[in-house]
Amino acid sequence: MSRLALVRDQRFLQHLTPESHPESPQRLVAIDNAIARHALDHDLKQLTPRSASEEEISLIHSPAYIEHLYQDAEKARKTDSLVQLDADTFASADTYDIAKLAAGAGLTGIDSVAGGQHDRAFVAVRPPGHHALVDKAMGFCLFNNIAVAVRYAQKSAAFKKVFVIDWDVHHGNGTQWAFYDDPSVFFASFQQYPFWPYDSGWYLEDGKGEGKGRNMNIPLPAGTGDRGYLHAFDQLVKPVCLEFAPDLIMVSAGYDAHQDDPLGQQRITTAGFAMLTQRVADLAAATGSKVVVFLEGGYNVRSLSDSATATMRVLNAASDAELGAVHAAYLMPYAAADPNHVSNDRSVDQVDERVGVVRQHFAKYWKELR
Ligand SMILES: [Zn+2]
Numbered sequence: 001m002s003r004l005a006l007v008r009d010q011r012f013l014q015h016l017t018p019e020s021h022p023e024s025p026q027r028l029v030a031i032d033n034a035i036a037r038h039a040l041d042h043d044l045k046q047l048t049p050r051s052a053s054e055e056e057i058s059l060i061h062s063p064a065y066i067e068h069l070y071q072d073a074e075k076a077r078k079t080d081s082l083v084q085l086d087a088d089t090f091a092s093a094d095t096y097d098i099a100k101l102a103a104g105a106g107l108t109g110i111d112s113v114a115g116g117q118h119d120r121a122f123v124a125v126r127p128p129g130h131h132a133l134v135d136k137a138m139g140f141c142l143f144n145n146i147a148v149a150v151r152y153a154q155k156s157a158a159f160k161k162v163f164v165i166d167w168d169v170h171h172g173n174g175t176q177w178a179f180y181d182d183p184s185v186f187f188a189s190f191q192q193y194p195f196w197p198y199d200s201g202w203y204l205e206d207g208k209g210e211g212k213g214r215n216m217n218i219p220l221p222a223g224t225g226d227r228g229y230l231h232a233f234d235q236l237v238k239p240v241c242l243e244f245a246p247d248l249i250m251v252s253a254g255y256d257a258h259q260d261d262p263l264g265q266q267r268i269t270t271a272g273f274a275m276l277t278q279r280v281a282d283l284a285a286a287t288g289s290k291v292v293v294f295l296e297g298g299y300n301v302r303s304l305s306d307s308a309t310a311t312m313r314v315l316n317a318a319s320d321a322e323l324g325a326v327h328a329a330y331l332m333p334y335a336a337a338d339p340n341h342v343s344n345d346r347s348v349d350q351v352d353e354r355v356g357v358v359r360q361h362f363a364k365y366w367k368e369l370r
Contacts, residue, residue, distance in 0.1 A: 004316035005118040006044040007105045008032070012126050015099070016092035018082060022263060022299035023126065023140040030301035031124055034309040043316060047112055047121075049105035052148060057103055059151035060144050060178055065135040069142060070096045085137040095127075099142040102127055106149030106294060107156075113248075113290035114157035120284075120291040120315045123149075124308065128296040130172035130252045131197065139170065139197060146252050146294045147178040150185055153248055153292075160184065163246035163289070165237060166191075167229070167276060168254025168296040169264035171201030171217065175252065181209040186216070186244050188237050190229060192257065192266055193219030203358045206365075213365025216240065218358055222265040223346030226272030229257070232355045233279050239368035241283050249289045251280060255298030255307040259344070263299050267344050271330035273307040277314040278327070291315065 013025040035041060054066055069085075073096035076083045082090045102125040109121035129145035131138040146164065153159040164179075166172035166189040177200075179185035191201045200217075207215035218232050241249070255273065257266035268276075277293075284291045293311060298304035310330055317323035345351055363369040 002043055002045045002316055003119050003318065004044050004312060005047050005109065005112040005121040006040070006124065006312065007047045007049050007109050007121060008124040009049050009101065009105070011101055012098060014094040015127050016082065017090050021088070021090070023128070025126070026301050027298065027304055028124065028126055030305035031308050034305035035312070038309050038313065040309065040312055040316070044312065045118060047108050049101055049108045051097070051100040052103035052107055052143075056107065056152060057100065057143055057148055059155065060134065060147045061132070062135045069099065069137065089137045089140055089142070095142065099127060102129065103143040103145050103148045106145045106292070107152050109292045110149050110153045110157050113292060114153070114159070120293070122293045122312050122315065124295050126295070128254070129294070130166060130168060130175050130296050131170070132174045133177065138174065140297075141174065144174045144178060146250055147175050149292065149294070150179070150250060154184065159248040161244065161246040162186070162248045162250060163241050163244055164188065164250045164252065165280065166252035166296075167257060168252055169257035169261065169266055170196055170254065170297060172252050173197055173200040176200060176205065176215055179211065180207055180215055181211040183210040183214055186214045186240070186246065188216045188218065188240070190218045190220060190232065190257070192222055192224070192264055195222070203361055206361070213362065216358070216362060218355070220266070220354060221347050221350045223267060224351050225259070225267030225344035225346070226269055226275065227348070228345045228351035229268055229272060230275060230279070231352065233276065235355050235359055236362070238279065238283060240362065240366050242286060243366050243368040245287055246289050249280060249284050249287070249291050251291070251293040252296045253293045253308070253311060254296035255304045258298065258300065258303040258307055260300045260303040261298065263297070267346065269334070269344070270303065270306045270310050271327070271334060274310040274314050274327055274330045277311045281315060
């Protein structure tokens with residue numbers, strides 16, 4: 001039995017964006033091709049998503065916004081053109097149905113791990129979700145797929161404490177605000193900073209009310225690479241996650257912090273994404289948590305598809321030997337230059353100082369950081 005379930009669907013290609021828009025259907029085509037290249041088709045249990053109901057989407061979004069998106073897609077259908085929702089977010093004729101399917105894919109992923117058939121699921125969707133706000137589309141995102149799935153997991157699948165890790169290069173503002181005062185959801189978000197969306201993502205946004213100390217932003221300077229991300233994970237995310245003791249870990253896995261991505265300036269390699277994924281798997285093992293990973297950004301189709309399949313291969317490895325072989329394959333291109341792997345950060349001191357500042361700030365909430 002495969003460890004990992006893969007939720008994917010050709011219908012996700014039907015949400016259209018303007019020509020040369022970075023969030024294109026080609027992103028999922030590239031991932032499908034990489035899955036075939038690594039022969040993962042046979043290794044993974046593939047699940048066809050269901051649509052989320054409007055009631056399920058309203059676990060996060062306002063009924064008025066849901067209706068608004070429906071009307072925008074209807075307008076696109078009637079006029080046979082795209083309807084612009086914000087500076088860079090669009091609705092096409094099928095967008096409403098496909099956005100419901102993307103939100104539903106997360107619920108299919110939750111069900112697959114809740115039912116015990118699999119420990120882990122990868123939800124390969126578009127449109128992405130982590131910028132979508134309660135009542136607003138934003139940054140290529142329509143419904144906040146991961147946020148809807150968190151609420152569904154707690155309501156329908158009896159998961160109590162959910163730890164969300166967001167390593168997309170952009171701040172997961174929609175997810176932050178959805179759970180800002182909720183002590184049952186910990187949100188840990190890595191982002192290039194300062195960077196779009198500019199009005200959120202700083203570490204002093206640390207939650208409110210009962211959720212105080214449970215919203216951890218890790219704002220990293222441009223040029224942060226594998227070493228910096230892994231250092232931040234080990235110094236911040238790991239100790240807090242162990243203390244929080246979740247029963248479900250969810251990941252907003254954008255791959256736009258890759259060194260080859262056209263939007264971000266971070267320097268994570270494909271090997272780095274394999275190692276970040278390994279750390280998630282290790283935390284899941286240590287806490288006895290299930291894992292559900294959601295595709296978010298990533299706009300170089302080659303680095304996106306290589307990195308997304310690296311995540312799948314690490315999460316699906318059936319033995320330590322297989323895992324070792326997977327990591328070795330990704331590390332090989334760097335081994336000649338640096339046997340201990342890449343240290344490609346542009347600004348080691350700045351990164352370590354920032355991680356230290358965030359750790360000091362959160363030490364008042366978490367004894368593992370003291
Ligand atoms: Zn992004």
